[in-house]
Amino acid sequence: MSQVLQRTSATGTRATKVIGALAILVMAWVVVSGLVLTPQDVVQGESVRIMYVHVPSAWIAYLAFIFTAVASASWLISKKHSMGFDRFAGASAEVGVMFMAITLITGSLWGRLTWGEFWQWDPRLTTTAFLFVTYVGYLAVRRLEGSVEQRARRSAVVAMLAVLEIPLVHFSVVLWRSLHQGATVLNPNGDVKMDDLMLFTLFSGVVGFTLVFVWLVLHRQRTMLLVDVANRQGLDAAIAARKIEGSVN
Amino acid sequence: MKSDSSTRVSRGKVVTAVFLKDIQIELRSRVVTNQVLPFAGLVMVMFAFALDNDDVLQRVAGGLVWLATLFSLFIIVQRSFAIDTADGALDSLRVAGIDLSAVFFGKAIALAIKLIALEIVLICGAVLLYRVDVSATGLVLLVTCVICATSGLAFVGTLYGGLTAGAKGRETLLPLLLLPVVAPVLIAATRATEAAFGSGGAQTSEGWAWIGLLAVFAAVFGVGGSLAFGSLIDE
Amino acid sequence: MKDAGFIFGSYIVTLGAILMFAVATLRRAKDSSQSVDEKDKTWL
Numbered sequence: 288m289s290q291v292l293q294r295t296s297a298t299g300t301r302a303t304k305v306i307g308a309l310a311i312l313v314m315a316w317v318v319v320s321g322l323v324l325t326p327q328d329v330v331q332g333e334s335v336r337i338m339y340v341h342v343p344s345a346w347i348a349y350l351a352f353i354f355t356a357v358a359s360a361s362w363l364i365s366k367k368h369s370m371g372f373d374r375f376a377g378a379s380a381e382v383g384v385m386f387m388a389i390t391l392i393t394g395s396l397w398g399r400l401t402w403g404e405f406w407q408w409d410p411r412l413t414t415t416a417f418l419f420v421t422y423v424g425y426l427a428v429r430r431l432e433g434s435v436e437q438r439a440r441r442s443a444v445v446a447m448l449a450v451l452e453i454p455l456v457h458f459s460v461v462l463w464r465s466l467h468q469g470a471t472v473l474n475p476n477g478d479v480k481m482d483d484l485m486l487f488t489l490f491s492g493v494v495g496f497t498l499v500f501v502w503l504v505l506h507r508q509r510t511m512l513l514v515d516v517a518n519r520q521g522l523d524a525a526i527a528a529r530k531i532e533g534s535v536n
Numbered sequence: 537m538k539s540d541s542s543t544r545v546s547r548g549k550v551v552t553a554v555f556l557k558d559i560q561i562e563l564r565s566r567v568v569t570n571q572v573l574p575f576a577g578l579v580m581v582m583f584a585f586a587l588d589n590d591d592v593l594q595r596v597a598g599g600l601v602w603l604a605t606l607f608s609l610f611i612i613v614q615r616s617f618a619i620d621t622a623d624g625a626l627d628s629l630r631v632a633g634i635d636l637s638a639v640f641f642g643k644a645i646a647l648a649i650k651l652i653a654l655e656i657v658l659i660c661g662a663v664l665l666y667r668v669d670v671s672a673t674g675l676v677l678l679v680t681c682v683i684c685a686t687s688g689l690a691f692v693g694t695l696y697g698g699l700t701a702g703a704k705g706r707e708t709l710l711p712l713l714l715l716p717v718v719a720p721v722l723i724a725a726t727r728a729t730e731a732a733f734g735s736g737g738a739q740t741s742e743g744w745a746w747i748g749l750l751a752v753f754a755a756v757f758g759v760g761g762s763l764a765f766g767s768l769i770d771e
Numbered sequence: 772m773k774d775a776g777f778i779f780g781s782y783i784v785t786l787g788a789i790l791m792f793a794v795a796t797l798r799r800a801k802d803s804s805q806s807v808d809e810k811d812k813t814w815l
Contacts, residue, residue: 297804298797300814318782333774340785363767385792393781400777417716424713431703441699444764445713448695451760452717459720459749463727499789503796509814510800516811517803 298509306502313495320488328485334400339488341393343496344386345415351383351500352422352449359446362439370515371508373439376446377429378507380422382500387419410464414457421449435515547638554642558616559649567615568650572608576654579604580661590667595736597666598729601658602722605689608654609718610711612647613693617701626701626769636766640694644761648690655682662733674732677743681732684750685725691757692717699768724749 321339328335358376362368394412395405406412429442481489562568583600587593593600620626629639659678662668670678696714700706724746730736731743809815 297800298814314786318786322778322782333778336778337781340782344785382792385788389785389788392784396777396781400774417719420712420716424709424716427709427712428699431700431705431709433703440767444768445699448717448760448764451756455720455749455753455756456716459723462745462749463723503789503792506793506796506800509812510796510803512811512813513800513803513807516807520806 297513298506303502303505306498306505310495310498310502313491313498317488317492317495320484320491325485325488326482328481331401334397335485337393337397337400339492341390341397342489343492344393345390346493347496347500348383348386348390348415348418350497351379351386351504352418354379355383355422355425356446356450359443362443363447368436368439370435370439370512373435373443374508374511374515375504377426377442377511378504380425380429380446381507382503384419384422384426386496386500387415387422391416391419408460408464410457410460413460414453417456418449418453421452425449435519545634547635550634550638551642551645554639555646558643558646561619562646562650568612568654572611572650573654573657575611576604576608576658577661579607580658580665584665593666594668594733597662597668598733598735599722599726600666601655601662601729602685602725604658605651605655606715606718606722609651609689609693610714612650613697613714614707614710616643616647617697621702626698630769636769637762639769640698640762640765643697644687644690644694644758647693648686651686651689652682655686659729668733668735670732671734671740673740674734677728677740677747678732680747681725681728681743681750684747684754685721685728688721688750688754688757689718691754691761695757695761695765695768698765701769720749720753724753 317339321336325336325339327333355376358372358379362372362376365372394415398407399405425442425445428445429438431438431441433441580600583604584593587596617626626639630636659682663670692714696710696717700710700713703709728743728746728750731738731740731746734740
């Protein structure tokens with residue numbers, strides 16, 4: 288890993304290298320502590336170990352989507368329409384979608400161990416799944432053909448519409464479940480009696496995942512800039528070539 | 537983009553013109569009546585094959601009506617915007633400096649009329665095929681539900697249709713974007729319709745809470761759509 | 772001890788996804804980096 292970091296200086300700086308090294312250290316500690324050092328939980332048993340990766344990735348996923356929404360709003364509001372906002376929104380959404388997928392997978396593995404089922408039609412789970420699908424759609428909109436400005440405008444509007452959509456989805460699912468059964472939502476997080484080491488591991492998980500998030504978003508948005516510039520240069524070169532062709536004839 | 541107020545066409549006129557244009561295209565081409573309606577009817581029959589149980593069908597009839605409506609919504613929206621982008625009609629409206637939120641409402645009203653026609657046929661189909669009963673009080677609830685749910689569907693359908701118009705791969709992108717957004721409509725309209733049908737012993741009075749959700753949805757996306765539609769079409 | 776598979780599985784999925792995303796990003800950056808001018812790389 289460190290070799291890869293050293294050799295590819297395309298989007299790396301001293302700051303990203305420090306963040307990356309810290310992230311690897313903290314993540315290594317989380318894995319060792321989460322899998323080996325921490326005791327099993329009184330209620331959940333060994334399955335509580337999944338929480339040390341599940342909770343931080345859920346936290347990062349939600350954070351990423353908030354960042355995307357804020358960056359999209361900033362792009363729409365700002366007079367300059369700085370493309371930096373757009374690239375940050377896109378990079379944050381991509382990383383967020385990945386962490387949301389991790390959240391859903393680790394969550395359903397945990398659910399199978401604790402509830403005996405992979406999935407519960409609980410409002411929080413359902414809203415999370417809808418958030419995931421909505422941002423998969425957002426990323427698809429970003430891949431539509433068109434100029435960089437078109438991409439920015441379309442995706443910013445879609446991100447704003449997602450902000451309208453998600454509360455409506457959440458509210459309707461809450462209403463739907465509350466009519467079916469008296470909100471018997473299994474709330475296992477509340478049952479857990481965590482000792483100091485368990486809490487510290489969970490906290491380190493949040494810190495480690497945040498560092499990973501920062502590292503990934505920094506590299507991803509710089510990569511996006513590189514690809515945008517490379518595409519524009521490719522287009523300019525093609526136009527210049529056609530012009531030369533035209534002047535010869 | 538701003539034109540002189542003296543040369544500017546009034547909003548109401550634009551809404552009516554766009555609405556009449558879309559309805560006229562439908563009256564001439566008869567795509568909804570000759571293709572989408574038979575498709576939706578076929579979906580209803582296919583549900584009966586798949587579920588293969590009279591009691592179950594009666595119980596879930598409300599949901600099936602709205603699912604068939606959603607499937608048809610994708611087709612109608614795609615068709616409506618395919619015509620507009622093929623002739624560059626949207627571009628010329630934009631270049632002419634016409635208020636795009638008026639275009640949004642015109643298209644949404646036309647879409648709502650088509651959807652309501654479709655839903656009436658589907659609900660009659662449910663009464664005939666799935667043997668559901670509608671009482672007089674249930675009918676009032678059902679009509680309100682159809683109007684509120686359809687307004688919401690028409691607003692989001694027009695909005696996301698405008699977004700994907702002219703883009704490659706829109707046939708697959710539109711359902712991906714639209715389905716999560718219309719999930720609240722599916723939930724609320726299904727519950728309200730079940731209450732109107734009395735499926736599973738549901739009382740008519742239980743349905744009215746869901747109408748509120750449908751109305752909020754329609755209002756949010758009516759306002760959001762009229763603000764956002766312009767910038768989605770705009771280059 | 773069927774729990775072990777689920778627990779290790781969730782750690783492998785998490786770390787594997789992060790690693791794959793990181794490698795893919797770095798690789799894409801490298802591919803388009805050569806054709807881009809140094810002055811466009813605002814972070815350097």
